[in-house]
Amino acid sequence: MSDRDPRNGIVLSAPGRDALRHALVMYDPNVHWDPAQSRLLERSVERLRAALPDRPIEIAKRGHEDRTVRLPRPERADYSFELWFYGPGSGGSGGRAIVAVLPGSPEEEIFWSVQFEPESFVRARSVKWVEALDARADGFDDVVIRLVHMPTRIIQRRGLLTWEFVLELRAPDGSLAWQNTCYRWRFGVRAPPIRGRECVYTAPAIAAVR
Numbered sequence: 001m002s003d004r005d006p007r008n009g010i011v012l013s014a015p016g017r018d019a020l021r022h023a024l025v026m027y028d029p030n031v032h033w034d035p036a037q038s039r040l041l042e043r044s045v046e047r048l049r050a051a052l053p054d055r056p057i058e059i060a061k062r063g064h065e066d067r068t069v070r071l072p073r074p075e076r077a078d079y080s081f082e083l084w085f086y087g088p089g090s091g092g093s094g095g096r097a098i099v100a101v102l103p104g105s106p107e108e109e110i111f112w113s114v115q116f117e118p119e120s121f122v123r124a125r126s127v128k129w130v131e132a133l134d135a136r137a138d139g140f141d142d143v144v145i146r147l148v149h150m151p152t153r154i155i156q157r158r159g160l161l162t163w164e165f166v167l168e169l170r171a172p173d174g175s176l177a178w179q180n181t182c183y184r185w186r187f188g189v190r191a192p193p194i195r196g197r198e199c200v201y202t203a204p205a206i207a208a209v210r
Contacts, residue, residue, distance in 0.1 A: 034088065036130060036133055037133065040133060040134065040137040041067075041085055041137075043137065043141075044083075044137060044140065044141050044144070045057060045059070045069065047141050047144075047145065048069065048083075048141075048144060048145075048148070051144075051145050051148045051149065051207065052071075052072070052148060052206070052207055053210070054207075055072050055206075055207070057069060058070050062084060063087075065086075065087025065088055066084060066085060066086050066087045067084075067085045067087065068082050068083060068084050068085070069082070069083040069085075070082050070083075071083070071144075071147065071148070071206060072206055072207075073103070073203075074203065074204050074205070074206050075204075076203075076204060077202075077203035077204060078102070078154075078201035078202055078203055079100045079101055079102050079103070079111070079154065079201055079203055080100070080101050080103070080203075081098060081099065081100055081101070081147055082098075082099045082101055083096070083097075083098055083099075083144060084096060084097040084098075084099060095115065095116065095117045096115075096116040096136070096137075096140050097113055097114065097115050097116065098113065098114050098116075098140070098143060098144065098147070099111070099112075099113040100112040100113065100154055100165075100167065102192055102201075105192065106190070108190055109190045109191065109192060110163065110184045110189050110190065110191050111154070111156075111165060111191075111192065112154050112165035112166075112167050112180075112182060113165075113182060114143075114167075114180050114182065116136050116139060116140045117136070143178070146169050146177065146178060147169070147206070148205070148206045148207050149205055149206075149207065149208070149209050150169045150170055150171065150177060150205055151169075151170050151202070151203065151204050151205050152167060152168060152169050152170070152202070152203050153167075153168050153170070153200055153201060153202045153203070154166065154167050154168075154200070154201045154202075155168070155198065155199075155200050155201075156191070156192065156194055156198065156199045156200075156201070157197060157198045158186070158194065158196075158197045158198070159186070161185065161186060161187075162183045162184060162185055162186055163183065163184045163185075163186055163189075163191050164181060164182075164183055165181070165182050165183075165184070166179065166180070166181045167179065167180050167181075
């Protein structure tokens, strides 16, 4: 999770294309990323680099072929965010995810997350696969940049059969800018323990807009 030893990954203070490409394949040079997906991943990290020019970016391994980018956790934040990029061995579809992580939480504990799968763009927009990959990456990047520049909060609710996790992004005037809800079955999974039926977690913006 977000508190693991950074030596398990590579920290890039000012990554260029060559450094990014090396980081993507550093664990196994025999793992071959699709050129289109590699290009889009490099573009996503470059956009994140522009949003966080003074912060290091850590690309780490998750599983055999998947990669994660850990966003900095600001002071007074109850959680941080990880960006997951699924490698060729995870189905080859180029899926991505944004995952909120509570500090010190065990890896099997569920919390808020959202998936970005190109298949959904193909079905919703009747576009070709390459166009779906681009649309998926653009949508993912847009949410990530908002997470960097806007305060957020996550509401955890206990239902009869499910856990509900709601992420809210707030604009500078306090209005709701974006919201996403995910549900998890309560049985057979581990969730953060809460008192009562609802708990609210908050985090300030990671960085100001420049």
